[in-house]
Amino acid sequence: MSEMSKIVRSISNLLLPFILIYGFYIILHGHLTPGGGFQGGAVVASGLVMVLVAYGSERFASWVKEKHLSVLESIGALGFISLAFLGLSTAFFYNFLAGKGGLFGDIPPEGSNPGALNTAGTLPLMNLAVGLKVIAGLASIVLVMGLASHYFKQGGENDT
Amino acid sequence: MSKRDLVGVISLLILVGFLGLGAASMREFGVVDRAYMxxxxxxxxxxxxxxxxxVTSVVFDYRGFDTLGEATxxxxxxxxxxxxxxxEVHE
Amino acid sequence: MDLLSLVHIILPLLIVVAAGFAVLLRDLISCTIALAAMSLLLSLEFYILHAPDVAIAEAGVGACITTAIIILAISMTKREEDER
Structure with missing residues (x-):
């Protein structure tokens, strides 16, 4: 997909930081406010896809390599599964950090309260892992399809 | 109207009938009948x-297997x- | 009838209207924009039904990434639908 006009590129430059901050806010506050790993990851990936559509897939591929996105996605998946396995002494997906103090170990007071970030055990880490996985997965899907669309548009048939 | 259109209309009517039947026997909006869980x-x-x-504690802790399936x-x-x-990408 | 129940009636009708535009329009880019508008209205409907999680996911995936993928697919072929 080729580059769009200067107006579209400027507006996407202007909007990208706000979309990224909103998406990472949704990921990191997943245990306090509505949202979580999948939702925030979808928001961040839509920001990256906006940049991809505005600048064209070739220039975007020179900034973000598809190989690195695959590595990030595998890191997210492995982190999620290994966090699930770490609680295996009691049960699979057991929340082994909750209520122990330390990092993410506090218990919030009963009932409605504004909440603290330092609660909920393994939930923020799992949110982060799933968010990383969704960001890398959706961005790499659109990136690979964009590169292939450039190829098909040229009408080339030269297989490797 | 050809024969193919007739078959399409009849199957659509059957589908609409079953969907209406299912919607008529639904419970009241926003009311749960079993709420132990x-x-x-x-x-x-x-x-x-x-x-x-x-919601997050259900998705990531009580029902973690569902999230694992979604990730898969x-x-x-x-x-x-x-x-x-x-x-096609890497020539 | 209060305002919220009026919104509950109007918003599904707007969703159906947007879906009809997505089917009926000739220009495929316009169809995609109508589909994105349908997705955004659907996420608003999820929000007023008290499901903000689903609303955020629908707005991110349905209104942005699906639109981008369909536009990439259109750019591989041609823009106008065939006359029959």
Whole structure:
């Protein structure tokens, strides 16, 4: 997909930081406010896809390599599964950090309260892992399809 | 009206009939008939998991297997797209 | 009838209207924009039904990434639908 006009590129430059901050806010506050790993990851990936559509897939591929996105996605998946396995002494997906103090170990007071970030055990880490996985997965899907669309548009048939 | 159109109209009517039948026997909007699990999660999730957001504590703790399946589906989708399109990407 | 129940009636009708535009329009880019508008209205409907999680996911995936993928697919072929 080729580059769009200067107006579209400027507006996407202007909007990208706000979309990224909103998406990472949704990921990191997943245990306090509505949202979580999948939702925030979808928001961040839509920001990256906006940049991809505005600048064209070739220039975007020179900034973000598809190989690195695959590595990030595998890191997210492995982190999620290994966090699930770490609680295996009691049960699979057991929340082994909750209520122990330390990092993410506090218990919030009963009932409605504004909440603290330092609660909920393994939930923020799992949110982060799933968010990383969704960001890398959706961005790499659109990136690979964009590169292939450039190829098909040229009408080339030269297989490797 | 040709024969093919007639078959389409009849099957659509049957589908609409069954959907209407199902919608007529639904319960009242927003009313649950069995709420044991809901009550348990609402009253215990803040103590057991420590998260204020009960939806996240269900998704990542009580029903973690569902999230694992969702992650697997996303992984399979990414692998499928890359397998189809990658040969054209790197000449 | 209060305002919220009026919104509950109007918003599904707007969703159906947007879906009809997505089917009926000739220009495929316009169809995609109508589909994105349908997705955004659907996420608003999820929000007023008290499901903000689903609303955020629908707005991110349905209104942005699906639109981008369909536009990439249109750019591989041609823009106008065939006359029959």
């Amino acid at each position: 809901d009550d348990y999660i609402i009253s215990h999730s803040q103590d057991e998991v420590g998260a204020n957001n009960a 589906i996303l992984f399979a989708a990414v692998v499928g797209v890359i397998v189809i399109f990658r040969r």
